[in-house]
Amino acid sequence: MFTNVYILFGFLLLFCSVGTSKRFPSYIKKCHQSDPHIKHCCIKALDSVKQHFANGIPEFGFPPMNPLVIPEISLDSDNSFKAAFKNVTIFHLDTLEVKDINFNLQENRFELKIFFPHLRISSIYNIQGKILFLQLDGHGPADGNLTGVDADVTLQAQRYKKGNNEHLKFSTMEIDEKVHKAIFKFEGLFRNNPELTEQTNKILNENIDEILQELRPSIHLAIKQTVLGLISRLFEKFSVKELFPE
Numbered sequence: 001m002f003t004n005v006y007i008l009f010g011f012l013l014l015f016c017s018v019g020t021s022k023r024f025p026s027y028i029k030k031c032h033q034s035d036p037h038i039k040h041c042c043i044k045a046l047d048s049v050k051q052h053f054a055n056g057i058p059e060f061g062f063p064p065m066n067p068l069v070i071p072e073i074s075l076d077s078d079n080s081f082k083a084a085f086k087n088v089t090i091f092h093l094d095t096l097e098v099k100d101i102n103f104n105l106q107e108n109r110f111e112l113k114i115f116f117p118h119l120r121i122s123s124i125y126n127i128q129g130k131i132l133f134l135q136l137d138g139h140g141p142a143d144g145n146l147t148g149v150d151a152d153v154t155l156q157a158q159r160y161k162k163g164n165n166e167h168l169k170f171s172t173m174e175i176d177e178k179v180h181k182a183i184f185k186f187e188g189l190f191r192n193n194p195e196l197t198e199q200t201n202k203i204l205n206e207n208i209d210e211i212l213q214e215l216r217p218s219i220h221l222a223i224k225q226t227v228l229g230l231i232s233r234l235f236e237k238f239s240v241k242e243l244f245p246e
């Protein structure tokens with residue numbers, strides 16, 4: 001008798017744990033492929049996802065994202081400039097506005113137009129080398145505010161089979177972004193010279209568009225690795241049919 005109860009209990013536990021690991025969060029609406037308003041449905045679904053950025057979405061394998069902490073990012077241009085940023089902390093990702101979304105599920109291609117009114121990025125930086133006409137060698141806390149960030153994002157996936165189910169693996173991400181205004185502050189650029197540090201910060205900010213342009217390829221690579229790393233967990237867990245039922 002007791003044995004049977006234990007066995008039953010064991011089965012229930014097993015069943016429940018399998019169940020939870022695959023459970024789709026009830027607060028996120030699924031969009032059906034046959035829905036004539038699927039675009040609108042997806043915009044709404046993404047809107048409901050962002051409300052859960054603060055705590056993360058364990059069912060999707062998403063960590064807390066408000067703020068999102070990236071342990072380390074490296075940026076360089078040619079061989080003359082190297083920057084490493086540790087504990088990169090991005091605030092206000094939940095201000096994300098999805099302006100438009102287009103996708104072709106047959107071609108596994110997704111296009112999004114998104115907007116962030118405000119992002120703040122703090123980190124510990126280590127910069128060495130020449131950028132524009134400035135020779136830099138410093139480390140310390142860095143803080144930055146980006147206002148009005150528009151981005152067009154194109155994601156391309158390939159299908160693969162896992163058991164009997166088809167999944168998406170995203171390999172390519174293209175970004176075309178426009179930052180309305182960016183202000184950065186690098187503390188301790190010249191360790192014993194606060195005045196020179198302040199002057200240099202001023203010059204950096206006056207030329208921020210050119211600097212961001214020069215670092216664009218490595219900024220894009222860092223964003224791509226972060227975003228693809230995040231969404232790969234979701235698409236590994238759920239098949240195409242589970243995410244977009246017919």
Ligand SMILES: *[C@@H]1O[C@H](CO)[C@@H](O)[C@H](O)[C@H]1NC(C)=O
Pocket residue numbers: 087089122123
């Ligand atoms: C990382 O940065 C955040 C935000 O500035 C800060 O709260 C946190 O203490 C930092 N963590 C480490 C390990 O430095």
Ligand SMILES: *[C@@H]1O[C@H](CO)[C@@H](O)[C@H](O)[C@H]1NC(C)=O
Pocket residue numbers: 120143144145183184185
């Ligand atoms: C970024 O914005 C915050 C909050 O408005 C402010 O406290 C901080 O000083 C700003 N940082 C820079 C580098 O302007």
